Amino acid sequence: MSRPTTHKLLIYSAKQIVQISKNGEEVLKGIKQDQPIILNEKFGDNGETIGLSIVIDMTGRIEAVDFDDQIKCQFRFAIFEQSLCAKGLVILPGLIDAHTHPIWAGDRVEEFAMKQKGATYNEITLSGGGIYKTVRETDLASDEKLYNLLKNRLYHMMKSGTTLVECKSGYGLGLEQEMRLLTILKRANDELPLTLSITYLGAHAVPSNTNVTTFAQEIADSHIPFLLDAYLENKISLQNVDVFCETGYFDVENSFKILKAARRAGFNINVHGDELTPIGSYKLVDMLRRDAHSCNVYSVDQRYYSISHLEELSQEGIEVLAKDCKFVAVLLPLTKFILGITDKNKPPARQLIQNDVPVALGTDFNPSSHCYSMPIAMYTAVVTMGMTLEESLVASTLNAAASLNMSQDYGSLERDKMGDLLVLDCSDWKHLIYQLGNHDQLINYVIKRGSIIYGRAPFRYSKGEPQTGEMIFAQKREKSLPILTKEENWLLL
Ligand SMILES: [Zn+2]
Structure with missing residues (x-):
């Protein structure tokens, strides 16, 4: 008889x-974005309830x-090294936040009050506030403080269900300062159990001692090659x-200059576009595709490009983006x-979905948009942008993963993908959106690659002995409560 196989985790019932x-789709778009696969418990021949199970292998992938x-x-x-009874509970993929700015010091609470009185983004920036204020305060903070x-922000994102998060630099502006932020982001990715997809946003604003054309050229010619070397030397991730492709910041031509260099260096393209004005950032996608095809190395460009915001996207822009089969709107x-x-103009979610453009969601967590919670972003997408609950869910899982070129490993619960999931204390996943706020009361467990990284207090500890599947299914359910020590709370690591 062959030796029994060992597995990391069984969640059952x-x-x-x-x-x-469940078939390795990279994105779900159009009508399919409204049709995620949802399995429900069933009744057996004798009227008994037959629940659902998921098995995670020793590498942390779904088996x-x-x-x-x-x-x-x-x-x-x-x-199984660990088992978890989920009777009456819901298992959902870990949420993916496709757009955040999580590394900065200080705050902009006064600007929030000014904006409520009618001050615009540009007026605040010109008066010395906005990005420049955060850049100054970030510069003064120590590495440890940052x-x-x-870490604290990522912890609160995780408590709201996020297991993979896109994280931008951008409050350094100069290469040296941006490198400092990227190094700290790498440390967080290395030390904390969340997965970070890290983004260089040196082109967040133009420093006061230069102009946009010179600065864009400097980023393309000097920053990108420097960052590529640092990446290859494992100094940054x-x-x-x-x-920031926006009127008064980086126009389409200068944005292209930077993104072309980035694309040729092998980085993913992830742009802020058409947020405040209809600048036509959608043109960048075609420009970059043409450039990729003009280079022999990139003659076949299989990566997704993504543009975030798009509040001011024109109808022509929607039609152009709809033609690109590898584009995700964040x-x-x-x-x-x-x-x-x-x-004012809202992101055109309905028009994009109706035109078969895959839509992803993000919190845009930053000093002037202070929300960690993907469930609140999902709620807001439903009630202010007209997305269905299902579209909002797909946008926060599979499509968000695709926007980061990570949907081969993340965003759905299917064989060979990462065992990143949430265990929800509710009868149906829709409660995650139906309930506004306090989602940590709904999320019983956050599981990353088959390891419980967060559980609701009070923690229960029992020494776990590996058990066979037969033993696990046979035992009384009360005794198979999850194993979690206080020390396993990642904030205390
Ligand atoms: Zn942003």
């Missing part, structure tokens, strides 16, 4: 498992998702390059909602 997709009876049969003699601020419903600007 769940009421519902939200898979999102199987199926009904309890199938899993019990398949893994009867297999050994790391602890970042860097996946994406971003530009919409940020909280940005204007938090400022109370709900009567």
Whole structure:
């Protein structure tokens, strides 16, 4: 008889498992964005309830998702290091925040009050506030202070269900200062259990001692090659390059200059565009595709490009983006909602979905949009942008992963993907959006690659002995409560 196989985690008897997709789809778009795959418990021949199970292997990847009876049969003699009874609970993929600015010091609470009285973004920036104020305050903070601020923010994102988060630099502006922020972001990615997709946003604003053309050229010719070397030497972790493509900041031509260099260096493209004015950032996608095809190395460009915001995107822009089969629109419903600007242009979620453009969501967490919570972003997308609950869910899981070129590993609960998931204390996943705020009361566990990284207090500890599938399914459910020590709370690591 062959030796029994060992597995990291079995979660069983769940009421519902939200898979999102199960055939390796990279995105869900159009009508499919409204149709994620959701499995519900069923009744057996004798009227008994048959719940749902998920198995995570020793590498942290999903091995199987199926009904309890199938899993019990398949893994009867297999050994599980940990097991978790999820009777009456819901299992959902970890949420993915596709757009945040989490590393900075100080705050902009006074500007929030000014904006409520009618001050515009540009008026605040010109008066010495906005980005420049945060750049000054970030520059004065020590590395340790910035790391602890970042760690605390990531912890609160995780408590709201985020397991993968895009993190931008951008409050350094100069290369040296930006490198400091990227180094701290790498430390967080290395030391904390969340996965960070890190983005260079040196082109966040133009420093006062130069002009946009000179600065864009400097980023393209000097910053990008320097960052590539630093990445290859493992000094930083860097996946994406971003530009604030906006009137008064970086026009399309200068944005292209930077992004072309970034793309040729192998980084993903992730742009702020058409947020405040209809600048036509959508033209960048075609320009970059043409450039990629003009280079032999990139003759076949299989990566997704993404543009965030798009509040002012024109109808022509929507039609152009709809033609690109590798484009994701990252919409940020909280940005204007938090400022109370709900009567101005909203991100055109419905038009994008109707035109088959995959839509992702992010919090846009930053000093002037202070919200950690993806469930609140999802709620806001539903009530202010007209997205369905299902579209909002897909936008915060699979499509958000695709916007970061990570949907091969994240964003759905299917075989071979990462075992990143949430266990929700509710009868249906829709409670995550239906309930506004206090989501840590709904999220019982956050699990990353098959390890519980957060559980609601009070923590219960019991010494876990590996058990076989047969033993786990046979025992009384009360005794199979999850194992979690206080020391396993990642904030205390
Ligand atoms: Zn942003």
